[in-house]
Amino acid sequence: MFRPLLSLALAGALPACSWVPRIPGVTPYRIEVQQGNFVSQEMLSQLKAGMSKEQVRLTMGTPLLADAFHADRWDYIYTREAPNGKRESRKLAVYFADNKLLRVDGDGVQLEKPQGQPVPPPATQAPVAPAPQSAVPPASEGAAAPAVQAPPAEEKR
Numbered sequence: 001m002f003r004p005l006l007s008l009a010l011a012g013a014l015p016a017c018s019w020v021p022r023i024p025g026v027t028p029y030r031i032e033v034q035q036g037n038f039v040s041q042e043m044l045s046q047l048k049a050g051m052s053k054e055q056v057r058l059t060m061g062t063p064l065l066a067d068a069f070h071a072d073r074w075d076y077i078y079t080r081e082a083p084n085g086k087r088e089s090r091k092l093a094v095y096f097a098d099n100k101l102l103r104v105d106g107d108g109v110q111l112e113k114p115q116g117q118p119v120p121p122p123a124t125q126a127p128v129a130p131a132p133q134s135a136v137p138p139a140s141e142g143a144a145a146p147a148v149q150a151p152p153a154e155e156k157r
Contacts, residue, residue, distance in 0.1 A: 030083040036064050037076040039092055044104070047094075051101040056094060063094070072096040076106075 039060060046059050056074070057063075063074035076092040092106030
C-alpha cells in the first residue's frame with residue numbers, strides 16, 4: 001500500500017520541478033560559452049608564408065581539426081555564445097605545401113608576403129596530372145604512326 005502511494009506522490013510532484021516562478025527584474029545567471037581555438041589578429045599577423053608546421057603550431061596553438069585525409073590543412077574553429085543568446089562563430093583554415101605554410105583562408109584573413117614573394121592564390125581546381133609519356137618514340141615525319149595496342153587482359157582464377 002505504501003509503495004503505490006509513494007509512486008503516485010512522486011509522479012505528481014515531478015511536473016512541479018519544471019515550473020520556476022518568475023520574479024520581475026531577477027533572471028537566472030547565464031554563462032558565456034566559448035569553444036574551440038580563439039585566434040587573435042596579433043596571432044594572424046605573426047604568420048608568414050613559408051613557416052614550418054611546428055612554427056605555426058607554436059604561434060596558433062594546436063588546431064581543432066587536423067584531418068587524416070587532408071594532412072596539409074589545419075582548421076581552427078571558434079564559437080562563442082554570450083549570455084544574451086547571441087552567437088559568434090569564426091573559421092580559419094591553414095594550408096601547407098611541403099610542410100611549409102602556403103596560405104590562410106578564413107574570416108577576413110590576409111597573409112603577409114615573405115621577402116617580396118607573392119602568395120599564391122587559392123586553388124580553384126585540383127591540379128591535373130601530366131599525361132604519361134609513351135614508351136614508343138615519336139614517328140618521324142612522313143612515316144605512319146604505330147598502332148596502339150591494348151594491354152593484355154588479366155586472367156580470372
